[in-house]
Amino acid sequence: MKLIKINEVPEKGVSHNAKLRKRELISCGELGPVTTYSRAVFPPGEKAGAHAHADVAEVFTILSGAGEIRINDVAYVLAAGTTVVVEPGEVHEIINTGTADLVISYFGVLVPFENDSLNRWNVSK
Template sequence: MKYINLNQLPIKSVSHNLNIQKKTIIEKDNIPHLTNFSQAIFKSGQIATNHSHKDMWEVFFVESGRGIIKINGEEFLLEKGLYVIVEPKENHEIINNSQEDLIINYFGIAS
């Protein structure tokens, strides 16, 4: 069993933009096939640059705020309550183009 308080987790940087902060709730290898479960906070104007994952699905849940996710060059609105599933090899980029924090909970699943 794991009993985790988000407020007690250390703050780290997102690998695609070291200025974006995250807290990793579940690390790789703690649960089979789960690569991570994290919460990222994008300040106004911050971008997780365009990238893809060869063998990982990513699921994003917007907890609060607004922004944009680009998937293979197509833009989609991010807003509170939305889920987005990005498949392996899909190029994706997350942009906070609003004045408020964009808070996203996300996890990856190895394919």
């Protein structure tokens, strides 16, 4: 069992943009195929630049603020209560288009490649 109080977790930078801050609640390797579980804060006008993960799906839930997510060059509106699943290989970026912080809770899940003979997490192929 692990009990985590988000306000006791130290803030750190996000690799996609040093102005973004996150509190990582679960780190890669702590819980099977979960690569991270974090809460990130995007100040107005900031973004996590376009990138893709070959073997990770990401799930983003908007807690507050407004923005957009671009997936494979298609823009989708983000508002509180919205959840978006980004599949492995999809190029995505998140942009705060509002005037207040965009606060997002997100996690990543390792998805083995089709030919992954180890299939370490017994994920269905």
